Amino acid sequence: MKPILFWDFNGTILDDVHLTWQIETKMLKERHMRTYTLEEYKDMFCFPVINYYYRMGYTFENETYDDVSIEFNDAYAKGFSSCRLMPGFLAKIKEAIQKGYDNIILSASQQDNLNQQCHQLGIDQYFSYLLGTDNLYGGSKIDMAKDFMQNHRINPARCRFIGDTLHDKECANAIGIEDVVLVAQGHQSRKVLEEGCDNVAESLDEVQL
Template structure:
């Protein structure tokens, strides 16, 4: 059976396990949850999930189908490229600042500009909200985060992809290196956003989080690597924040940061030596 998206009618999919299509590497799984008796068996959906999925879909139940991979171009330095989404592939900086200013105005807090955002934006994202003056003794962080995410989801169509996204993803795919997304976004919103920009087919895994709190993604990244056949020394994470760099260090993989998103070049270079100005520059590092 080929991969289908959306899934066949009547085939329920857990919210943290969504189909990804048109990718040469799949993962077969034996569902650990009950499916309706009339549900069509969907046995070739590549893995997409978030931290904690391993509890319900053990590694022994996820069988890599690497034998179906075409030979990787030997010039390519990395076998597996893990992309951050917001700020790295998706140019959402202005929309994020605009949405945040809506929340700040509603609470009679000082508005911010892009420079201020890039100066204080951080993970866990609750730290960022506190830096902007939110008082979580008056309303919970979960309430504020939900408000932000709802507004942002309604504005995703106002965002655009960064320059060269499709060309870069295509070159890496042509070299037969696998690609994944690792994001701090809530899983359902992430899947829908990637789909809306027509990029789903580039990725063998799209990994988000179980909630909207954006606490970080080390656990989800470790879960992803546990299922990837590529060795860590041949895995690269591409992101736009120092959190991405910290995640890469924690996972023991290489990292390149692009100065297009939520942290400025001056902030990125305080910790990371590999900082580039465009996605096209990533190709030189990958060798595709």
């Protein structure tokens, strides 16, 4: 059987970091809350996303997390066309295919959105599966990943994982994948990544397959 390469989507394949930060900044300004630099954003961002909102200063006393999530997702959908693929992705995915990997996306994005965005970017052809969540709230991918591994009887020893957040490593480890590389060009800074992962690359170009 082929080895499997799991890919995170947002911040790993899709360069949506600036769009996310710009939306968050606009929402904070509208609420007369403190805003953060892009570097501060990368130091603060975490999963589950509700904890990141608490870090930014949201209390959800006068609005719910659902309300904030819907506002963010509406703005994200409107701005998605400005996003591009991460530098080095196309070369790396083609290298992975050439080396015999089955490629699978494992994302916290809602499934329909993930399908549509991958099709719009013209990259769905490279992947055997696009695995998204059943909600818009940026929760954990772990349960979904466990179900997929069990249902397809996949041996984690023949899997690798590429992501851009510590949650990606947490998710990979939870399903038995030890071969994880985190790329510091996404939603978390290299400093944050190195606190929880000993295999951090500066870019996809540096990732060894």
